Amino acid sequence: MTSWVELKASQPVAMKMLQNSIIRDRIAHAYLFHGPPGTGKHEASLLFAMRYFCENKREDEPDPCYECNSCKRIQSGNHPDLHWIEPDGQSIKKEQIEYLQKEFTYTGLESNQKVYVIREAEKMTVNASNRLLKFLEEPSRETVAILLTDQIGQMLDTIISRCQRIQFHSLTDDHLYQQLIEKGLPESTSKLFAAMKLNINEALELHEDDWFAEARKIVVQLMDKVMNSSEEGYLELHQAYLKHFQGRESMGYGLELLLVWFQDIVSLHLDKRDSIVLIDQLDRLEKFHYVVSLSEAKSLIYEILNTRRKLAQNVHPTLAMEYLILKLQR
Ligand SMILES: [Zn+2]
Structure with missing residues (x-):
């Protein structure tokens, strides 16, 4: 179970908005959690529901207790007053919303409070949306709707305008970059790790x-030699690179490092200087980008990705790397 603390680390703004409405007792009748997949919308709706129903909740504390009967039932997915609506096939149909509303005319089993979460809310048919709208227009005091969507662009404005919108941001490179900077890592290293899409640990x-x-040093040397001449690149590969990068995991890191070099060359060609990762290698990058054209750099990126696939398919690493160096050579 994700806790507020964890969610807050990845979604500081969204969580602050949500927590404020809880602590200040200004819970909206309807929330719209929107943002890319995998950003914590589902987890946030679970936590919200837990806090809403928690038997030990404290006024100034956004966290549920996680331990009472209510909290446990939500964690195990069988709280009678928390309802989930999901697409039935391709869409969420009017009947699904109507069924829910009928349920709500009975008083809650545990209390009068009810929460319903509509997943993939953009898949509501127009009829379902209109039915929901009527419901939102006459909110009963203790009912909270949470709509989740990755595709806010596909939702009706009339629905959006009746919800409190909470935006979840993609856990981009930026998030890791910020975390690493906060841990005291140098800017250039933080940028590199973020570009390599590593996790924090x-x-x-x-x-x-x-x-x-x-x-990192060996890859710089290899780039220098490769840009110089074919023989030098090939020698460097055998004298240093293959000795250092042994085994699947380290070969993978080697390829990631090479990938970043050529992505940076592409960024220079496109004059996207903000996107450059190897900021400590700018002089070299400038030099290389005069030698390697944009289309060459793009096709070399393709070759590097191709090498990664080959290694995953158990092609012999030396052969795969020799082939790659031939492609990289000038
Ligand atoms: Zn509780």
């Missing part, structure tokens, strides 16, 4: 590891 481990510091 992996990033912190690599940062402590001398192996990775050396790995």
Whole structure:
């Protein structure tokens, strides 16, 4: 079970809005949680419901107790006053909303309070939306609707305007970057780890590891040699690179590092300087981008990704890397 603290770390603004409405006792009749998949909308609705029904809730505390009968029933998915609506096939139909409303005319089993969560709310048919609208227009005091959607653009304005909107942001590179900066890592390293799409623990481990510091140097050397001449690149591959990057995991990191180089060359060509990751290598990048055209850089990115696939399919690492170096060579 995700806690507020965890959700707050990834969704600070959304969680603050939600917690404020709880603590200040200004709970809306309808919320719309919107944002990309995997950003915690489902978890937030569970936590909200737990806090709403919790038997030990404290006025100044947004967390539920997690331990009372109500909290436990929500965690195990069988609280009688928490209802979930999901698409039935391709859409959420009018009958599903009507059924829910009938349920609500009976008093709550545990209390008069009810919460209903509509997942993939953008899939409501027009009839279902209109039915829901009527419901939202005559809110009964203790009923809370939470609509979840990844596609707010597909929802009716009339519904959106009746909900308190809470936006969930994608857990982008930025989030990891900020976390690493807060942990005191240098800007260039934080940017690199974010670009490599590592998780925080992996990033912190690599940062402590001398192996990775050396790995960065070796990739710089390899890039220098490859840009110079074919023989030099091939020699460097065998003399240093393949000795350092052994085993699937470390080969993977090596490819990620190479990928970042060529993505940065693309960024330079497109004049997107804000996107450059290897800010400590700007001079080199400038030099390389005169040598490697935009379309070459793009096709080399393709080759690197292709090499990653080959390694996953158990192609011999030396062969796969030799082939890649041939492609990278100028
Ligand atoms: Zn509780």
